[in-house]
Structures are given as C-alpha cells and as structure tokens.
Amino acid sequence: MKVTKVDLAHVAVKREQYPKTRYPEIALSGRSNVGKSSFINKMINRKGLARTSQRPGKTQTLNFYEINEQLYFVDVPGYGFARAPKPEREAWGRMIENYLEDREVLKAVVQLVDLRHAPSADDKMMYKWLKHFEIPVILVATKCDKIPKGKWQKHLKIIEKDLEKVESDPLLLFSSETAQGKEQVWKTIQYYIQNKKETVTTEFETTENPE
Template sequence: MDFSDIEFLLSVHNLKQLPEEDFPEIAFAGRSNVGKSSLLNTLLARKKMVKISARPGKTQGLNFFQIGDDVRFVDLPGYGYAKVPQGMQNAWQALITSYLEERKCLKCVVVIVDIRHEPKLLDSQLIDWLRDQKIPFLVVYTKIDKVSGSALGKNARQLDIGHHLQENQRVLFSALNGRGRDKLIEALTTFLDKGPL
C-alpha cells in the first residue's frame, strides 16, 4: 500500500453517491470514540488526514480515502452513541448495512475495539453479523499503550473469548506510539491479495 499518495475522496450519505467499484475497499468500523480516527491517521502516517473529534457521532457519512492506486479506505460512522438522534442512528445503520451487504469490492471490515473494556454487546453483534454474512473482517484491539503488560494479555484473552476470536483474527495496536502498525498493514495486504474484485 502506497501511503505517500493519499487523498480524501468524498463523503457518502446515500447509496447513489457511492463511487464506482474500480478499487478494492477496506472499511473501518467501531463504537463512537473508540479511537477510529486516531488509528486511521497512525496507519496512514498522517496527523490530521482523518478529523478527530472529542464529540462522539462526528462522522456522519461513509468517508472515502484514496490510497495511491492500490485501495480505498472507508471510514464508517461510529455506532452505539446514545446522544445522536434515533432517526439519525437508524439512517446510519441502514446506509452502513446496505454498503456492507452490497459492495462487491469490499475486501475487509476492520472492527476497532478498545482493549481497556470488557466485551461489548454491539461489538459482538457486528462481528457475529459479519460472520453470518461471510464478510471478511479483522479485529483491532486499540489503546494498548493505556494498559500494563500483564493486563494487556489478560484483556486480550478476555476479548478473544467474548468475541469468539482466534489470535490470528486480531491485531494489538496503539495510535500513540504506532505499535502494531506494521502488523496491521501486513494483515490488510493479505486481504487485498485474496483474488480479484
């Protein structure tokens, strides 16, 4: 993946706005305020490519980023934030579900989970739904810089059990110090290498 040439493409608020399926896509999903924007900026080696907000629910469309001539990254709205109006939550949910179900060029969904917390129902529901739909996914346990060495392994095992994951189905990651970035890039490249669009 060529991170030297990155541009914001567009923000999609309905399916008619989706770009042509002429590049493979990797989507990034996670609960509101889980650190999705920080992860994307660290992955892209850009400080402010993806806007970071202290206000959950900031991302309100599917934000497409063109990564060289290789791939598009799609930043999905965060889920599980109660202060966003229910109608807006429902609209997001319908848009995200339709995108994930119908997008033929989608190679992988990266599900971002905060390692500091016990398994959350919404994360489990998304992971189980992706399994049921046979949509490839990779889970990233982020904010690993905020837990000690002994707690890191314990928390990771607890999340593995709670979400029914094998160790090779997830990556440990820190947006603060970049730990896990190379492993994440390697894992995403593997998904991109799996067959044609």
C-alpha cells in the first residue's frame, strides 16, 4: 500500500472521543517494549509521527492514525508494563477492552511479539483474550533483523507453540530497520479490510484464510 497522507487524527480514552468516520480500523497491540511505534513509523513511511520512547508504557491513550483518508491504525497502550500504578494499569485495561469488544469498524488486531524471545505470559493472555472474543488476529514477529535468517524458522515455531496459534492466523516476520515483511503485512491487512478469500503467503508457510 502506498501511503500518501497520514495524521494522528484522534486521541481517545472513551467512546465519545472515537472517530465518527466509518473507516475500517486496525488495532496494534503488544508489550510495551516490542517496537510498536517503530512498526507504525515504518508502515506509514514516517520517521517520527509515532513517538518512540526510552520509557516503556508511555502511551496511555488510544491513538488513531488516519491513513490516506480511508483507514485508521489504532495504537493501544502496551501491556506488561508493571511500573505504572495499579489503578492506572486497571484503567488502561478497561479502556482497551471497551474499545476492542465494541468497535464495529475494527477489522483485526495486529499483535506484535518479539521474535527473539518466547511469548510472555501477557502475550499469551492477550492472544487468548482476542480469540475468546473472536477478534481476527494478525501476529507480527518484530526485530527479525536481530536474529540470523537461518534461525527465523526455529523462533517462529516457538511462538506458534507457546501461543497455541490457530492455524488460520497469519504469523509474519517484520523489521523496522530493514523493512523486512512490510509489504506482506500490508497485503495481509488489506485482506482483512476487504474480507476476501485469498491465500496469504509468508516465506515459510501458506495460510488459507477463512471467509
């Protein structure tokens, strides 16, 4: 997808602040240090629109990035960050759940996991929660440039096993440094937006997506 226009159009903590336009939305979820901001910037060809931080857990709102006046990326607060006060973490959790459960224009959640490490307990909990509520999931394994290519398959299999990945859910490699996987991620996102039956192919597997 060629991105020609993008803006941080809405910042929300409650339903009344969500966009009123009916553009399809793709939510972005992951641990606080998984590289969500870098993922967003690489996908939209902007170096600093989504702010990276040395302080994980800084995002405390739902950030709606409007892309080409036809799509939103929705950056949700990173999970698994214990340094914030418990009441604050609980408030973030309610905000995220309210959005994910009730948003009709939400087409899928991109759940980012770090290819270098086995999925954390929070990664597993988030994936199971999304599957329980039947929310489509696109798994993206970030930071693949940090691991030799010959070991990618081994680490992907660990992610599949530990998450108990549903066979039809895509699992894609990604690097914000090299742009590895960028086109494949866009292709997969467009499939979920269009909801067409087609084959989504990665370097390691071919997954037939359900209607």
